[in-house]
Amino acid sequence: MSRLKVKEKLEKLKIRVSNSSLRDILRTKNLSKKREETIAAAPESTADGTFAINAHARHLHPDSLRLVVRDIEERLEGGAKSYLLVADGGGPLPGFRAGQYLSFRFESGGSNVTRAYSICSSPADAANGFYIVTVKRTPGGFAGNALLDSLKIGDKIVSSAPEGNFFHEKLRDGDDILAIAGGSGITPFVSMAGAIRDGAEDFGLTLLYGAKDRGGLLYREQLDRISAVCGRVRVVYVLEEGADADKGEESGFITADIIRKYKPEGDCGVFVCGSAAMKRYIRGQLAELGVPSGRIRAEGSPFDGDLTEQPGYPKADGLPDTFPLTVRLGLVETVIEARRDEPLLVSIERAGIAAPSRCRSGECGWCRAKIVSGDVYVPPEYDVSRRRMDREFGYAHICCTFPLSPVTVEISYT
Numbered sequence: 001m002s003r004l005k006v007k008e009k010l011e012k013l014k015i016r017v018s019n020s021s022l023r024d025i026l027r028t029k030n031l032s033k034k035r036e037e038t039i040a041a042a043p044e045s046t047a048d049g050t051f052a053i054n055a056h057a058r059h060l061h062p063d064s065l066r067l068v069v070r071d072i073e074e075r076l077e078g079g080a081k082s083y084l085l086v087a088d089g090g091g092p093l094p095g096f097r098a099g100q101y102l103s104f105r106f107e108s109g110g111s112n113v114t115r116a117y118s119i120c121s122s123p124a125d126a127a128n129g130f131y132i133v134t135v136k137r138t139p140g141g142f143a144g145n146a147l148l149d150s151l152k153i154g155d156k157i158v159s160s161a162p163e164g165n166f167f168h169e170k171l172r173d174g175d176d177i178l179a180i181a182g183g184s185g186i187t188p189f190v191s192m193a194g195a196i197r198d199g200a201e202d203f204g205l206t207l208l209y210g211a212k213d214r215g216g217l218l219y220r221e222q223l224d225r226i227s228a229v230c231g232r233v234r235v236v237y238v239l240e241e242g243a244d245a246d247k248g249e250e251s252g253f254i255t256a257d258i259i260r261k262y263k264p265e266g267d268c269g270v271f272v273c274g275s276a277a278m279k280r281y282i283r284g285q286l287a288e289l290g291v292p293s294g295r296i297r298a299e300g301s302p303f304d305g306d307l308t309e310q311p312g313y314p315k316a317d318g319l320p321d322t323f324p325l326t327v328r329l330g331l332v333e334t335v336i337e338a339r340r341d342e343p344l345l346v347s348i349e350r351a352g353i354a355a356p357s358r359c360r361s362g363e364c365g366w367c368r369a370k371i372v373s374g375d376v377y378v379p380p381e382y383d384v385s386r387r388r389m390d391r392e393f394g395y396a397h398i399c400c401t402f403p404l405s406p407v408t409v410e411i412s413y414t
């Protein structure tokens, strides 16, 4: 139908339309005819699925990444190493929020294990094709130390995409963050400082960084360089030994008094990263200052305290050191030995069984599994992310679940 005829019809119906609306009506009117013509002209074979939008989505949110070690920098006299990682095949890497981590999957001593490490480079560096992570030696550590000893320049490693929720959210955290770091817990904050300098993040960062002495500080030079040129980043070093007040260093531990002295005005977000013991201690100091627990975000190492001192842990007297653990994977059942003081996930990995995991600190839910039978214990501070229905129906995050009797666990890979 011509433009004129459509106009006449509309006038008969006493409908007045502008010229531009008339154009739209005519376009719509012909849509179905055009669609039929396009379908008729299309080849009979199915589309090959390589749509640009799908490729872009896969690049931004890959299931896993294949990375290559391009460079290694020794820190703390070999007690830690920073790895510069690029994509196997080159090109830009998926972006991330400063504070997120990568979970590496590798084989160690016949076991398939994962270990999570915060990205300490700036998000801007991902677009330039690299991430940097720092691995610190842990006394008695099992897979992390092996990785530190074996990973060389040119080696390939499989990693998750950047993961985690330990990043600034303006609505929740406001304009400022008070960050409290212990030891290698500094790494996510190094990324945040770099992101603020590069304009990738927009908040004020006050960082209290505690260590035994100056030799135990990671990334001091880099942090000092950033704070010298970026007024929104302030770093205060708190040293147990050898603090120099003339250099602005504080002496001792990060106490409530020190936190009060440097905390930004108003309701800032408080981010804590370090060992389990350090996080427990800092929570106590923040409670003294009346900081609501909802304001605090904590990330860091897996549980490393004394289980028997945890709230609700039963009397350990008479309990054996190990229990049989039956692991169900589909139709296959394997019985292994689980240590009472070790999370079920670690026992499963030690037995060479690959189980899904990422954060290893109870937060992400990747290790969620059904406890089919048996008694288990979860330290309350590592049990904040488990859903209520999961508690009710016997699902646990096995990276921080400990056996109290013979246990059967069902692992699902979906």
Ligand code: FES
Residues within 6 Å of the ligand: 356, 357, 358, 359, 360, 361, 362, 363, 364, 365, 366, 367, 368, 397, 398, 399, 400
């Ligand atoms: S691995 Fe993240 S909750 Fe267990």
